[in-house]
Amino acid sequence: DETSPDVLRQVFLETLIDVLIADDDDNNLSNGTPHSDAILAAFAMHGISLASLIHLAPQPLADQDTTLTEYPVTLEADYGGPLGSISASSMQLHFSTDGRTFQTSPFMRLHDSIYQAMIPKAAAGTIVSYYVSAWLLNDSSHGVIRSPATEPMKFTVGFQRGYFDDCETDRNWSLRVKSDHATTGLWVRVVPLGTYNVQNHYVQQDTDHTPNGTMCYVTGNLNDPNIDADDVDGGATTLTTNAIDLSAMNAPVLRYWYYYSNDQGDFPGEPVWETQISGDDTTWKDVQLTNQSTTGWTSDILRVSDFVTPSSHVRLRFIASN
Numbered sequence: 001d002e003t004s005p006d007v008l009r010q011v012f013l014e015t016l017i018d019v020l021i022a023d024d025d026d027n028n029l030s031n032g033t034p035h036s037d038a039i040l041a042a043f044a045m046h047g048i049s050l051a052s053l054i055h056l057a058p059q060p061l062a063d064q065d066t067t068l069t070e071y072p073v074t075l076e077a078d079y080g081g082p083l084g085s086i087s088a089s090s091m092q093l094h095f096s097t098d099g100r101t102f103q104t105s106p107f108m109r110l111h112d113s114i115y116q117a118m119i120p121k122a123a124a125g126t127i128v129s130y131y132v133s134a135w136l137l138n139d140s141s142h143g144v145i146r147s148p149a150t151e152p153m154k155f156t157v158g159f160q161r162g163y164f165d166d167c168e169t170d171r172n173w174s175l176r177v178k179s180d181h182a183t184t185g186l187w188v189r190v191v192p193l194g195t196y197n198v199q200n201h202y203v204q205q206d207t208d209h210t211p212n213g214t215m216c217y218v219t220g221n222l223n224d225p226n227i228d229a230d231d232v233d234g235g236a237t238t239l240t241t242n243a244i245d246l247s248a249m250n251a252p253v254l255r256y257w258y259y260y261s262n263d264q265g266d267f268p269g270e271p272v273w274e275t276q277i278s279g280d281d282t283t284w285k286d287v288q289l290t291n292q293s294t295t296g297w298t299s300d301i302l303r304v305s306d307f308v309t310p311s312s313h314v315r316l317r318f319i320a321s322n
Contacts, residue, residue, distance in 0.1 A: 012048045017082055019043075029082040036083065044143065051136050051143030053081040058093075058132045058147055061155045071119040071155075075132055078113045087137040090144075093117035095130040096152075107132075124158025125251055127301050150292040154255075154301045162249055165241075166210040167217060174240040181235025182322070185220035192218045195227045202296075203227045209257045209297040219320050232271070236321035243281075246310040255301045256316060261293045274319040275300070279308030281315065 016039070023033040033039070043049065059074040073093055079086045091107040107115035122128055129152040135144045165171060167189060175187040191214045194206025204227075208216045217239050220230030246252045254277075262271040275288035285307045288300060304310050 009048075009052070012043075012046070013050075013052060016040075016043045016048055016050070020083060032083060040139065049139075049143035050081040050084060051139065051145050054079050054086060054134055054136070054145040056132050056134060056145060056147035058130075058153065060153055061128075061130075063156045063159060066124050066158050069121045071121075071128070073117050073119060073130065073132075074110075075107055075115045075117070076113055077107075077115055077134060079136070081136075084136040084139055086134050087139075090137075091115060091132070091134045093119070093130060093132055094152075095119045095128060097122050097126050097128055099127065099129055102129075122157045126157045127154055127253060127303060128157060129154050148295070148298070150290070150294065151298060151300060154299065156253060156255075156301060159253060162252070163244055163246075166213050166215075167208075168210070168213050168215050171242045173217070173242055174238075177238045177240065177317075179236070180238050182232050182237040182320075183234035184230055185232030185320070185322075186237050187217055187219055187239040188221055189215055189217050190221045192216055193221050193223055193225075195225050195229065195231075197227055203261045205259050205296060217318075232320050232322045234322065236319050238317055238319045240317040241315050243313045243315055245312040246304060246314050247312040249310060252304045252310050253301055254304060254314075254316065255299055257297050257299045258318065259294050259297050260290075260320070262291060271320070271322050274321075276317050276319070277302070277304070277307045278315050278317075279304075279311045279313060281313055283308075284317070287316070 019039055020029060020033055020036060023035050023039060025034055055078050057076040061071060061073060064071060077086060077091060093105040093107060094102040095105065096102045105117045105119065107117040109115050119128060119130060131146055131148055131152040133144055133146045170189060192204065192206055192208065194202045195204040196202050204218060208214050219232050219237055222230035224230065260273040272289060272291050274286065276284040277287050278284045287302050287307060304314060308314065
């Protein structure tokens with residue numbers, strides 16, 4: 001039988017805890033065990049760490065106008081492990097205004113498991129990226145936990161919305177290009193049906209992202225919760241937006257929400273998710289190329305002029321493949 005990588009990670013973690021319990025000599029794991037340092041180091045060599053039991057939930061920040069002098073980021077942080085605790089000094093907010101160089105700001109405790117750190121004021125026209133990190137007290141070598149684990153969260157400063165598509169209406173997005181060879185898991189605009197390996201641990205989400213919305217584009221939507229029932233097989237499947245007129249906009253950015261899973265199935269971690277942009281319907285440039293799964297719906301923001309000249313024919317396309 002095929003075993004989910006998430007299930008395997010949980011099994012290995014439970015094994016680590018069982019070994020620590022067996023090594024304990026005073027019925028009190030909180031003060032360590034005689035050989036806990038060596039045990040933790042041995043498991044860490046295989047990517048298994050109690051740090052994975054750290055839970056970090058940073059609050060998403062909405063797009064900002066130019067009135068605030070700084071942007072508070074609220075964080076819920078806790079730890080459910082049997083040994084150790086979160087290092088308070090390790091809790092850091094990482095932020096960037098250019099998408100490349102990240103600065104840090106420390107978190108201050110507000111109450112219980114709620115913390116807050118500040119991002120300084122950014123100029124109008126800025127895309128701010130941020131994520132948080134922490135590790136266990138006296139155990140930083142065994143794993144730094146980052147949230148979000150892959151792409152940073154983002155918000156804009158000083159922008160106004162000029163275009164919006166919640167996919168509730170069919171705007172004639174293209175569901176295929178000539179080079180596509182996928183035989184199953186083809187793009188469709190539907191009310192999504194969830195798939196999962198473990199009950200309620202969704203691989204394909206069962207909800208649209210838009211508040212009060214129902215429709216979105218998904219790769220396959222067979223009424224079967226098995227992850228192999230209508231996944232992408234046989235090649236690529238390409239979804240292309242309608243033409244978006246950005247010709248009269250000043251320094252436009254585009255935000256899209258997506259989810260992507262490739263850590264299940266026969267070749268976990270190998271398939272690639274690709275986002276491209278075009279300003280002339282002919283030349284396409286890569287915006288995103290990743291093999292990292294998301295945890296549910298995730299957004300990305302791009303500055304159009306970093307890739308193409310804003311025009312009346314800007315399109316995005318999203319390519320999933322096996």
